[in-house]
Amino acid sequence: MKRLTRIMALVGVLLTVLSCGGRKYETVKNDPQDTKIYTLGNGLKVYMSVNKETPRIQTYIAVKVGSKNDPSETTGLAHYFEHLMFKGTEQFGTTDYAAEKPMLDEIEALFEQYRATEDEAQRLAIYHRIDSVSYEASKLAIPNEYDKLMSLIGAKGTNAWTSCDETVYQEDIPSNQIDNWARIQADRFRHNVIRGFHTELETIYEEKNMSLTKDNNKMYETLLATLYPNHPYGQQTTLGSQDHLKNPSITNVKKYHDEYYVPNNIAICVSGDFDPDEMVAAIEKYFGDWQPNPSVPKLDIKPEKPIEKPIVKDVYGLESEYMY
Template structure:
């Protein structure tokens, strides 16, 4: 056996990387728009044989109707249930019952008498059982898994809804076929069964005292905007009265090509798949979009304080109004946060915890698409330290930032760490996909992402001090929570007969058509030792 020295191995790794990267740039993103307005991001990376794909919808929880919060999140769940061709053995017969169910849910939402509501829910259950006789449960998931797909998931935030999963690169045509189809003529089937899942999510959220505390904080921070006045999961009352009609209206309004994006990163060949994307996604309809949410928040009047008893220990949160995503000060504000608290525990606020002056404290920025906030949390010592004392300790460290009381070496080290973290995130397709999703949601460009390290590096200490004084002033909100156990308004799961579909092993017409699409050739890059490996001394 030939001996290969560690130095030669290092050279082999370097040479292999250069060869692999020579034909394309993994940081290059092909961005273009179809005639119907769909935005497409294609990022080629053959260091993997997988592809990470996503479809993104601008809107999120902030676009929920005020009288039907949680609709965007409900809809996200139902878009896994199939279409008029997928997830059903006979849509024409199923539709009769589904239409009746929609009418009954509207009737339920208009009824307050509990006896009548129980009767309506019982009729919905009867109709759901009949409709379930035609449904094929989980067919979307099985189709994606059948082609080697994984990470099948979706999420709804305040600003965006995203559907995503990984799949082998040679299955690109099938994946494009499934994802282009799932958003055309979706059918809201098995809805009553899905209520239990949504109810469980809401109940878990209400069980989390700190999440409830932050929801209370946001309600007082964003006094006008949906960011604070409604939640993505929705209110208990609205979840008890879901409206399929309003859900359909949300879909018709926001699930249009000119409000959506397709993101693909990994083992793809952009020029080869562009015709496929045009063929399969170019038929999506465009639509007239609502205008921006034109809501501004007034400045706080000095120190606005809220007192609550919501947590098992004393906890405080305070926040300052800052800027939305994409603002020219966004990068500097993020740098301010890292100077105050970071993963290495070297920040100015971190020092309070390291020196045991406080039990815990930190900072985090919320760069929403419409508005911004910079928040600080603090946990006083369990004994002989008040929330006000802990708050003042944190404010004291913020004052040090505002006065430039930190040395240049530390300042430069923090910037280098932030750049390293950014580059590490860009090294894998997962990091690039979620960055592209965020880029679309917040209407940024890929150039903004690529140029971010340079922009950060150019920020001076004086600029940080200027930004800190500009935003971290005397007007802020603070919430003090002492020990308490607030009452929870739990959502009881419906006590009706379970809807058990009978067609778990059946396949829809769409699934049979999908079988006709041939698999592509899997691109495997084997190492040719006589060609790719070079030996030498370093």
């Protein structure tokens, strides 16, 4: 994590350009890590810091999107999609995608009906149908196949996180698995398939319920709401609202992916034992023809009023007294 922080801190610093192996790398003067920065033609950036101490590479794929970008009607979407990124693609995570796809399409349509319906009896009937179709689709899914693929190539530390401003996916891979890692990640980021949607939703909902019992979470959310009343930082949380989690939209999730999970909104950060030319060649091979989105949505943020005097908020919870 410290390595990622150092690499990302270079953004905005005066860069120099050097050529190596026919490629032009940007560097930062006096950078102790000697980080090389390469930008693909589609806008995807690669930050590389070579460290030969052990034959492994720490990788982070950072997407410039977080909970502040969640649609106001489906908060929690960024975090939810992070979970769905582990469910596979058309190529892995399924025994027969051609047979699975019609059921996944029906589940998506049913969730849109569910969101638009207010009558509780009708909602119950629609959700019963979602359960039934999801059960049939699950027979074709291969649970945890992404984790198994990464384990097969010797990866460790498979994980991800979502914050207000970013969603980051991490792996620690052997140095001789660059090509396999790049191939799997490109397929995952470009061709993600939303499967196991409503069962994963139950996991997210339970995570939300647990957060509501933690007083420090309540205090932090109150702090942000007070500091940023006109900004998504203060208007919505990373886990989303309970009401929105009860009324999810696969259609919105797909739209979100198409808008934000694009090469010109992503940086790949790697540190470890590798040759920069080899790393860039593998990333170019699998990510290079990925089309950018020239219209990545921008937030229209209203300025906050100055805080001119102390603001005191009392937050009540189940735990002992605590001061933030």
